Amino acid sequence: MEHKRLTLFAGHYGSGKTNIAVNYALHLAKEGKQVCIADLDIVNPYFRTADSAKDLEKAGVTLISPQFANSNVDLPALPAESYRLVQDKSIYGIMDIGGDDRGAYALGRFTPAILREGNYRMAFVANCYRPLTRTPEDALEILQEIESACGLKFTCLVNNSNLGPETTPETLLDSLSYIEKLSELSGLPLWLHTVDCAVAQGLPETVKPVLPLRLQEKYFALPSQKPQNRPLWG
Amino acid sequence: MAERVLMKGNEAIAEAAIRAGCRHYFGYPITPQTEIAAYMAKKMPKIGGVFLQAESEIASINMVYGAAAAGMRVMTSSSSPGISLKAEGLSYIAGSDVPAFVVNVQRGGPGLGGIQPSQSDYFQATKGGGHGDYKMIVLAPASVQEMASLTIKGFNLADKYRMTAMILADGTIGQMMEPISFEDAEIEAYEKPWALTGTNCERKHNIVNSLYLQPDELEKKNFERYERYKIVEETEAMWEEYMMEDAELCVVAFGIASRVAKNAVAAARAEGIKVGLIRPITLWPFPTKALNAAADKVKGFISVELSMGQMIEDVRLATQCKRPVTLCNRCGGMIPSPDEVLESIRKAQKGEF
Known part of the structure; x- marks a missing residue:
C-alpha cells in the first residue's frame, strides 16, 4: 500500500472515520513509520480518537486531541498542536475530520498548507447502510458539501459499509455495486474496503484492498452482541 | 428479512417520527440530541415537511402546541435543561388536551x-415537571431499535389519549449505533374532530384552550382528564421480564442502566444467584402490577439508576414496601459497570439491603 505524508478521513457522521483513522495509524506504525494522528472533530463530543489513547500510545503513535474531548465541556476548539501535522514534514500525519460539512469547516484553516505541500490523500468514508448515505446520490451530496466547506477535494473513497455487530462478509459484498456507482458519480477511485477483522477473514480474495479493523468494545453491549473469538490487532 | 440500516439512536427517533406521519419538527439545538434536529433538517424539506429551528426552547414547544391544536402530528426534542424550559408549554398542552410528541435525551x-x-x-418526566395536575406517557427505550419502535408507539398513544408522549432516553442511547429495521411500524390513525382545521362555515368552531373562567368547570375538566389517565394506567403499561421465573432477587432498571444490569444478572446467574430483571418500558404508567406480583416471590429489589435514586420511590410504592429496596447508582454522567451492579446483587443475596 502506498502512503501519502498526510491522510485525511472525512464523511457523514457515524460513517466510521475515527475507527478507520485509528486503525490506519496503527497500520502505518507497524510498518515502522513515525505517525501522528489528530482528532479534528469539533462536532461530536463523543466516540473520540482519545478513546483509543492506550492502543495508540502502545504503538508509539502521537495523539493530538482537543483538550476537552470526553469531558463535560462541549467546546468546539482545536489544540494548537494540530499545526504540527502540516508543519512537521518528517512525520506521517493522519487527520480525523468531524462529521458532515459542519465538521469539515475546521479543516479549512489547514487547507492552504495542505495544498502547498501537495502530498496528501483525502478519503471519503462511506457506509451504504447509514440512512442518510443509503444511495450513491445521497452520499455524493454529502461528499460535495464537505468539499465546499473545507476547500479541499477528495482524492479517493473508503468503503466502510457495515451493520455493526451484524456485519457478515455478505454485508460488504452487497455494498460493492453501491461503491462502484459512487466512484462513477464522483470520479474518485476506491482506495480501501474496511471491515471488522473477524469478518475480513471470510471475504473472497477478489475483494481488495482490505484494511481489517479492530474495533473498540462497548461494555453496555448486550450479552448477545459480544464479539466472539475476536483476534487481537496484528 | 426487512431491510437493515445502521443508525444512531437519535437518527432512529427522527426517521421513525417521519414514518409515523410527523411532518412538523420544531426545536432548538442541545447536546446530546442534536442529530434529531440535523436529520430533520436534511429530510423534512425533501418530503414536504417543516423543519424549524426556533429562537428558543420556549418558542419551539409553543409551536408544537399550535401545530398539535391544528391536528398535526408534531414533535420537538431536547435534553435536560432544554426540557425544563419547555415545561410551561407541556403544562399548557396537557391543559388543552392536545397530542404532542416530545423527546428528552437526558x-x-x-x-x-x-x-x-x-x-x-x-x-420531571413522570411526576409532571410543569405546573398543575397532569401526566405524560413516558417511554424508556433500551436500544436503538426501541428508539424507533417506541417513537411510533408514542405518536399513536399521544393521538389515542390526546396527551403528550415523551421518549425519556439518555446520551448513550442517543449517540450509540446499532443495526435496526422498521418492519414493525404500525401507524394508527385517529379522528381529530376537536382540531382547529377551519369550519368552512359548516360547523361550530372548535376552541383549544387551557383557561377556564369558572372553577367548577376547571375542576370538572381535571376529573375528566384523570378518568382518561386511569384507562392509560390500566391498559398501557409495558415492561420486560428477564430470568424472573425462579428469581429470589429482582433488579429493576430502565434504558441504558438495564443493559448494564442485564449483563450483571447473567454474571450473577453464572455464580448460582437466582436473580432476575424487570425493565419498565413505560415509566408512566409504571408497571405496578408486575412489580407488586414480584414482591410476593422475591426477597428484595435492587433499583439500578443513573441518578441519586428516583425510580426507587416508584418501586417502593408499587411493591407497597413489602420487601426491602436498595439502590445501585452512578450519576453526573457516569454509568455503573456490570461489576458494580453484580456487587450489589451479591450483597442483596447475603441479605444486605
Missing part, C-alpha cells in the same frame, strides 16, 4: 450539569 444535572448520559429527569 444529560447530567442539575443546572447546566454536563453532556454525558444521565437518568436524573425521571421525576
